[in-house]
Amino acid sequence: MFLFYFLYKYFTNLSFRDEVYQTLKKAIIMLKLEPGQRLNDKELAEDFGISRTPVREALKRLEDEGLVESVPGSATRVTPLKPEEAKHAFIVVAALHSLAARLAVPLLKDSDIKMMEVSNNNLKVSLEQNDIIQAIQADESFHDVFLNAVGNSEIRLALARIVPKVHRLEISQFGSIKAFKSVEQHNQIIVACQKRDSKETSRLVEENWLSLGELLIKQTD
Incomplete structure (x- = not known):
């Protein structure tokens, strides 16, 4: 099922290992590969039309990130969805985004705040249309304003390792939650940014992530 996607990406000169890794990771996050589903490196290699070595290397990377076991x-x-691990992940994600927001506020331009407003409106529309993928992308775009302003690669690297676990839980529970609270919380964050209040923005960002985590984890209990 991955072959045609792989061939397309192959001609963009990505390595076998990286392309297999990215494709499998996306499939796991999107629940195309379901929690608990067995992964056979021989069968996956046949799907990709490549040797087993890049597949094994990709699976090892995914295991290091906790998406495969x-x-x-x-x-x-x-890896099955585990509420306790997800709770831990949300705490770390919330802390990292809160840190990024606190550092970013003094650096924000008016155009950055405008981008946050646009992203939040896109989030609202996506939720109204029940489009989880667009909603996640809009939410990422909103918080990326802080990450881009700070330019701290260590924060990004740490988030890149943890956020996929968060997104997988979001997608699995999207149909059973009411996520519009995030839109209003984002509006409060925007107001704090306009006031250039670093402390309040940081607090609101952390609250935004923690409240979403509590809501999602409650649905899995």
């Missing part, structure tokens, strides 16, 4: 006496599988 090896079960003794069984094949590698997609």
Whole structure:
């Protein structure tokens, strides 16, 4: 099922290993590969039309990130959704985004705040249309304003490792939650940014992520 996508990307000169990794990661986050689903490196290599080595390397990277796990006496599988681990992930994500916001506020331009307003409106529309993918992208765009302003690669690297776990839970529970609270919370964050209040913005950003995490985890109990 991955072959045609892979061939397209192959001609953009991405390495086998990186392309397999990115494709499998996306499939896991989007729940195309379901929690608990077994992953056979031989079968995946046949799907991609490549040798097993890049597949094994990709699976190892995904295991290091907690998206794949090896079960003794069984094949590698997609890591099941675990509410307790998700709770821990949201705490870290909230803290990192809060830090980015606190550092970013003094650096924000009027155009940055305008971008936040546009992203939040896109989030509202996506939620109204029940489009989880667009909603996640709009939410990322909103918070990326802070990350871009700060330009701290260490914060981005740390988030890149954890956020996929958060997105997987968001997608799995999207149909059963009411996420419009985030839109209003974003509006409050924008007002704090307009006032150039770093402390309040940081607090609101952390609250935004933690409240979403609590809501999603409650649905999995």
